Amino acid sequence: MVKLTVDLVEGAMQYTNPLKDRELDLRGYKVPAIENLGSTLDQFDCIDFTDNEIRKLDNFPLLKRLKALIVTSNKVIRIGEDIVSSLPNLETLILTDNNIAELKDLDPLVPLSKLTFLSLVRCPVTLKMNYRLYVIGRLPQLRFLDFKRITLAERKQARSFVKHLAPVTKTDTISDINNSKSAGVKTFVPGAPVGKKTTDENTDNVALSKPLEKTSSSEQPLPREFPQATLHPGVKRVIMSGGNSQDLNAIQDAIKRAKTMDEVERLHHMLSSGQYAGFAAHWHKQQQSQQQQ
Structure with a gap:
């Protein structure tokens, strides 16, 4: 089984995808865990982990630029509770064809206030009763769930549904994250000098401390998974014809x-x-x- 080493990350295909975003292609390496992404120096808008063996979505460094994460066809069963402190600006999360089985396993996504597109297609959790109402109620900022636009009727039903649920309890809430920074907890920042204290250069995380607000009715383009590029040696490469x-x-x-x-x-x-x-x-x-x- 291949480890996600610094050399592998630095040698992986990098390109500008059809959405004009910088993408890192880590497809098909069969890596079991996420690690060493600090070597990316936070230079990518999208990272594609399709067709690996990842079981837990965690261990990310602070990646403020990252907007899209594609983890299709893995073995993810859990999402790290501190994901919001590492990926505060995540907008698109593709978890198609994974092993997430319980509704409560999705609760770590609640603090991701910018998350508007989520796919859990072919995950066991989608078979749970009231699955869509639970997810929409817990994540009111979502616009698309499983490639289907969330309707106003669904939002109204979801609000009524979650009123009867216990509030999400997390050991790592937004306030905990802010308090940990003020308490001097060390956070790895890609590109920062080793051995020196780092401070936020902007106020990107300020919005995370605010309550989740209802999204506007204006439509946004549907996020997409992106084309394949380089795969692990021995895996057949897909040749793309593309389009305009x-x-x-x-x-x-x-x-x-x-x-x-x-x-x-x-x-x-x-x-x-x-x-x-x-x-x-x-x-x-x-x-x-x-x-x-």
Whole structure:
């Protein structure tokens, strides 16, 4: 089993993905745990851990820049309670095809006030009664859950549902994080001089100390998983045909309008594999045909 060493992290494929974000590709290495990400020096907007053996989502250094984390097809059963102190600006979390089984195992995500897109497709927890109501109620900042836009009706139901639940109790709340900083607890900051105290250079974490607010009704583009790049030696590399910005916008619109989970997964597979060239023309033709009918 491969360890996630500094050499592996520094030698992994790095590129600008279709969303114009800097992405680090750590797909297919079969690593069992997250470690040594401090060597990234917080230079990436997205990190892709697809197809590894990760069991717990923790051990991150402070990565203020990181907005998207893709952990598809792993063995994640737990999420570290201190994830908010390491990834305060996380917006997209893809946990498709993992082993999270209990609703309470999702509670560490509650303090992530910027998290708007979450996927738990093919996780055992999705089979729990009132799964969507629980997640939407606990995470009111979400806009999309399992590639499906959260409706106002669902939000209203979820608010009523969580009123009957005990509040989330955490050993590492936002106030605990702020207190630990004032108490002089050492936090590893990528790129900071060794042996010297570090201080926050901006107020990125100020919003985390505020109560979760209701999101606005304005729609945001649907986050996506990104194309494959370099894989572990011996793993077949996917050659991508890709497409232009119109194709990207069209497939995004198609995902938002999809009526079944099978259709969502089919479109999502096209996007993640890069095989969507010419999709815009096909989609517009299909829309015109439906309007004529």
